[in-house]
Amino acid sequence: MLQVTADQISLFVATLAVAILSPGPGIIAVSQSAFAMGRRRALPYAWGLALGASLWCLAALLGLTVLFRVFPWTFTALKFLGGAYLVWVAWKMWRHAPDPLPDPAESRLGMSFWGGMALNLSNPKPALFYSAVLLSIFPATLSLADKAAIYATALSVELSFYTALACLMALPLLRRRYYAAKFWIDRGAGLAIGLLGLSLILRH
Template identity: 75%
Template sequence: MLNITLDQLALFVATLTAAILSPGPGVIAVSQGAFSLGRRSALAYGWGLALGASFWCLFALLGLTALFRIAPWTLIAMKVAGGTYLIHIGLKMWRHAADPLPEGGNPGMGFAGGIALNMSNPKPALFYSAVLLSIFPALLAPMDKGAIYLTALSVELFFYTALALLMALPVLRKRYHAAKFWIDRGAGLAIAALGASLILRH
């Protein structure tokens, strides 16, 4: 039997949805991937992004943020490593903006690539911790934690699936093909900027 209420879960879903809708590296990357590679590749990448994002909720439930408070250097190290990875991804997109579209998909934009991208930013762990503490009781039973994690995973999967399907629509892909160079350059610059911000604002 759960100790948390449906009202608490509904508030959690609403808060998480509002946070997901604010553009981040995952939103930018899955949109660009859907434009360039189509629905199938974008869905695999999006599901990886969703799973990677949900892991931060799981880590928060397991007490990762307590480690950040006890040893602040661990958070700084994770931010620097994650920011460096985002800059690498952004520069890679910038450099290859003029390249023709790869045949058979881009191996960097598969399921594992999606997990890696959303795991590169530890800030969601702090977000999840703050939200969990403000909505749910301080002491949660294992079943409560399981329900919260499955709720977070469901919201993340729904969002990234919907985004991938939307951005892979033929009319949007046709417009992307006409402006591939500038869209890829813009997406790469945005992701690199987010990575630099992650490093500089620790």
């Protein structure tokens, strides 16, 4: 029998929804992929981003944040590696900004299901966010069924958000605007993700 209540789950969903709406590399990346590739090819990337984000909830439920507290260097190492990965992704966006649009029959580097998952796994800070939210909303002791229900909720919210965003950004009007300003949009997206990566490396 579940210990968590419907009110707790509702509060969790509301808190998560607000947090997801804050600008981050996932939002920038899925928007840019939907602009460039359209809905059908952006959706797997969006689902990878959603799964990657939700895995930090699973990590928090399984106690990864305890490891960060006991061995702070592990969090520092993950932040550095994640930041370096984001900077690499940003460099690829910046460098390929002048390139023509990809052929729909070809795969675009990094914009796959696994590329999306890797991008959102590159930032360990959501593990701390999820840990704080879980501790503030739910009982300290959770059964396996409770943890499964919480993770399923987080995954559902992440999937719903990224799917909706990919579909919205792939609308013909927005895509036409992207075609007209591809160079500057790609450069702007690369710069934003690069700055996020650097802040992850440099911020204590």
